[in-house]
Amino acid sequence: MAPNTLKEDVMIVNEETSEKLVVGAAPRKYKVVWFIVAYATYVHIAAVYGLYLAVTSAMWPTIALTFINNILSILGLTAGVHRLWTHKSYKAKLPLQIFLMLCHTASNTFTSISWIRDHILHHKYTDTDADPHNSTRGFFFSHIGWAMVKKQPEARAKGKSIDLSELYANPVLRFQQKNAVWLTLLVAYIIPSLVPLIWNETFTVAYHMNLLRVTVVFNTFLLINSVAHMWGTRPYDETILPAQNKTVSFFTLGEGFHNYHHVFPHDYRTAELGDNFLNLTTKFIDFCAWMGQAYDRRYVPDDVIAARMKRTGETNEKNT
Ligand SMILES: [Zn+2]
Ligand SMILES: [Zn+2]
Numbered sequence: 001m002a003p004n005t006l007k008e009d010v011m012i013v014n015e016e017t018s019e020k021l022v023v024g025a026a027p028r029k030y031k032v033v034w035f036i037v038a039y040a041t042y043v044h045i046a047a048v049y050g051l052y053l054a055v056t057s058a059m060w061p062t063i064a065l066t067f068i069n070n071i072l073s074i075l076g077l078t079a080g081v082h083r084l085w086t087h088k089s090y091k092a093k094l095p096l097q098i099f100l101m102l103c104h105t106a107s108n109t110f111t112s113i114s115w116i117r118d119h120i121l122h123h124k125y126t127d128t129d130a131d132p133h134n135s136t137r138g139f140f141f142s143h144i145g146w147a148m149v150k151k152q153p154e155a156r157a158k159g160k161s162i163d164l165s166e167l168y169a170n171p172v173l174r175f176q177q178k179n180a181v182w183l184t185l186l187v188a189y190i191i192p193s194l195v196p197l198i199w200n201e202t203f204t205v206a207y208h209m210n211l212l213r214v215t216v217v218f219n220t221f222l223l224i225n226s227v228a229h230m231w232g233t234r235p236y237d238e239t240i241l242p243a244q245n246k247t248v249s250f251f252t253l254g255e256g257f258h259n260y261h262h263v264f265p266h267d268y269r270t271a272e273l274g275d276n277f278l279n280l281t282t283k284f285i286d287f288c289a290w291m292g293q294a295y296d297r298r299y300v301p302d303d304v305i306a307a308r309m310k311r312t313g314e315t316n317e318k319n320t
Helices: 034-056 060-086 094-107 112-124 139-148 153-160 171-178 180-199 203-225 246-251 258-263 273-278 280-290 302-312
Strands: 011-013 020-022
Touching: 034 139, 034 203, 060 094, 060 112, 060 180, 060 203, 060 280, 094 112, 094 171, 094 180, 094 203, 112 153, 112 171, 139 203, 171 180, 180 203, 203 246, 246 273
Parallel strands: none
Antiparallel strands: 011 020
């Protein structure tokens, strides 16, 4: 059976936990969090206005700042909370950790520790109801719907079983968690809205251009949960939903090689080397290693990758 036609009653066994969870569970009533719905609606409308201002009246330095801030925010997600802290696929010295924590704060995507906890759940219970953005609940739910409703009881229950002591022992992450509200207001909203005033940009343009960035970053990272769990190839494991999607990789600086990533989550490249032309996050980590800020980069040897492809990939021995 093709992975994207899994039926409601299909059970999977999680290799790591040996637990069985229902994939594509029956429809259920969601408890909508109206505050989030109102905020999401507002920022999306403001982003459209920001785009209009970008085309009609924004100054070039404001456009450049928005673009750079967009890249930095995505790096905070990809190189920071994802590859560094969730998967421990490399190590970073304190200055790089502080930089990545601030970049992640600029992305306005929850506190770093809660992002990491949810992503651990995502890998441990992929596409079941213990996965916060279970893609078998449909495109809208896996993209943004999950953030607009109360967390599913299975994800809440399993979330409590995740050991976060190591994360809280990290002073950088602990600081971010403790000061998330004012830090996020400052880094994600106030500073980017005020800096363009230095070159006499209007506040209206600066403010809406920043909300455009916040919205683009949010939707970019959500593409991995929705699009990259639905469309693409599965050369490493045909039995799971995560797929290789080059379009997602382009927008997420290399995070769309998602079939590879779910099979080998500890590889700092999240892809095979051949795909690295879209993998700017890997290039960034390599640059940080060259600077002496990143070290102990972990990757999977080519022969192990080839053996896995042969065993479980779309072109495995059984299929050819
Ligand atoms: Zn995934
Ligand atoms: Zn991951």
